[in-house]
Amino acid sequence: MDMAARPYRSVLYIPGSKDRALDKARGLAVDAIIFDLEDAVAPDAKEGARDTLKAALAEGGYGNRAKIVRINGLDTQWGEGDVAALRDADADAFLLPKVNSAADVQALADLLGNDTPIWAMIETPLGVLNALEIAAHPQLQGFVAGTNDLAKELNCRYRADRLPMQMALQTMLLAARAHGVVAVDGVYNRFKDDEGLKAECDQGRDLGFDGKTLIHPAQVALTNEAFAPSEAEIDLAKRQIAAFEESEAAGQGVAVVDGKIVENLHVETATKLLAKAAAIAERAE
Ligand SMILES: CC(C)(COP(=O)(O)OP(=O)(O)OC[C@H]1O[C@@H](n2cnc3c(N)ncnc32)[C@H](O)[C@@H]1OP(=O)(O)O)[C@@H](O)C(=O)NCCC(=O)NCCSC(=O)C[C@H](O)C(=O)O
Numbered sequence: 001m002d003m004a005a006r007p008y009r010s011v012l013y014i015p016g017s018k019d020r021a022l023d024k025a026r027g028l029a030v031d032a033i034i035f036d037l038e039d040a041v042a043p044d045a046k047e048g049a050r051d052t053l054k055a056a057l058a059e060g061g062y063g064n065r066a067k068i069v070r071i072n073g074l075d076t077q078w079g080e081g082d083v084a085a086l087r088d089a090d091a092d093a094f095l096l097p098k099v100n101s102a103a104d105v106q107a108l109a110d111l112l113g114n115d116t117p118i119w120a121m122i123e124t125p126l127g128v129l130n131a132l133e134i135a136a137h138p139q140l141q142g143f144v145a146g147t148n149d150l151a152k153e154l155n156c157r158y159r160a161d162r163l164p165m166q167m168a169l170q171t172m173l174l175a176a177r178a179h180g181v182v183a184v185d186g187v188y189n190r191f192k193d194d195e196g197l198k199a200e201c202d203q204g205r206d207l208g209f210d211g212k213t214l215i216h217p218a219q220v221a222l223t224n225e226a227f228a229p230s231e232a233e234i235d236l237a238k239r240q241i242a243a244f245e246e247s248e249a250a251g252q253g254v255a256v257v258d259g260k261i262v263e264n265l266h267v268e269t270a271t272k273l274l275a276k277a278a279a280i281a282e283r284a285e
């Protein structure tokens, strides 16, 4: 499946050092996995985690889930070693943390020396402010919101409505959409609180995110549902397309469905929604 066209509803972080979790992920219904060498791995476990992760990727078994490796920052003592160790692994993309500029992305591209897609964590004030140039980098394929680091950098409070980081999230989304980049929301830390997770998923979906990053398998099912088109949305999309085609055949440029106007642009949205539903169905096969 084309990496950019595939669903990214649920994107699960797995510590690259944990054999048990690396194995468990082979059976989880996630759209993508972030194999983490950064914050989920303690400093003294970082070098060993490279070998553990390399072995897991070589063993395979992750099916059609997107495989994204999060390395340590290139300004840390581990970043370059992570790239050297994993460059030839069976990964679909590399995720760079704390990206501040397009030059950071280029530095990783230079080290990779190939055209493997790069994803960027947007989680610093400069990263947010430079999101447009970062999204424009030719190798850049996805953004991941790092809402924990962002809260730390902003010195803002954690609020259920995430008001203090709305501008950052929307800036990142605008940049992603301007350049056709995938955008995945940050994690919900209370991994046993389904109600809170549902509210944050709905908010992320309302904002326009493609999906959400997760820290625990218990978060997967709810997130997949929240970011998938609902039956009602699919039904409406089909009726909008049919009604518009009928109007067009009658020489008219607009149709009306459920008392609301349907124009060409709504048909485009409806067509995309149906394509997404089809991609999700294909993922599940
Ligand atoms: C949060 C956890 C530490 C909880 O771990 P644990 O207490 O072991 O959970 P459970 O006992 O409930 O686990 C049940 C089984 O599920 C497996 N498991 C747990 N987590 C994962 C996972 N992430 N992926 C795959 N499998 C997982 C356990 O192995 C158990 O399996 P079994 O033995 O077969 O029953 C833990 O969930 C965890 O470490 N989560 C990941 C944390 C992480 O990745 N953090 C870094 C990313 S968040 C971040 O950095 C965001 C960003 O940068 C920002 O700034 O916001």
Ligand SMILES: [Mg+2]
Residues within 6 Å of the ligand: 039, 097, 121, 123, 146, 148, 149
């Ligand atoms: Mg972070």
